[in-house]
Amino acid sequence: MTLLLTDEEVQDLITVEMCLESLEPAYKELAQGLAISSPRCDIITADPQSANQEPCHGLKTMTGTVSGYKVGAIRLNSDVLTWPSSDHGFKRVKVPKALGHRYTGLVLLFSLETGNSSPSFRMLRFNA
8 A cells, every 4th residue: 555645744754864864875875886776857848839938847757776775766746847048048947836836746665575665755845
């Protein structure tokens, strides 16, 4: 059974220190070639007839596994994007269009032993 947790629920369950503690062994595995990650993939979909200033959609995925934790993960983000111009060119800006003026995303976790999903969390962030 999949358990979905919001950012707020995750913040109530783990501290920043706990998070950093868990990242250290994962990065060590990555350096040793035991953890695997794929390059981030961004798919930008825009109306070909619109100007650069008009909003478009961005779908981002990131994946990886950490054998020591026996877990694989995929992170998905679905964003509305704009590309306003500035003195330095165009800048990618996310627009919080989800319910509650939020950004959206999802992290799915899977057991490397069984393939089953593990507790996952939705990333619903308020516009800060």
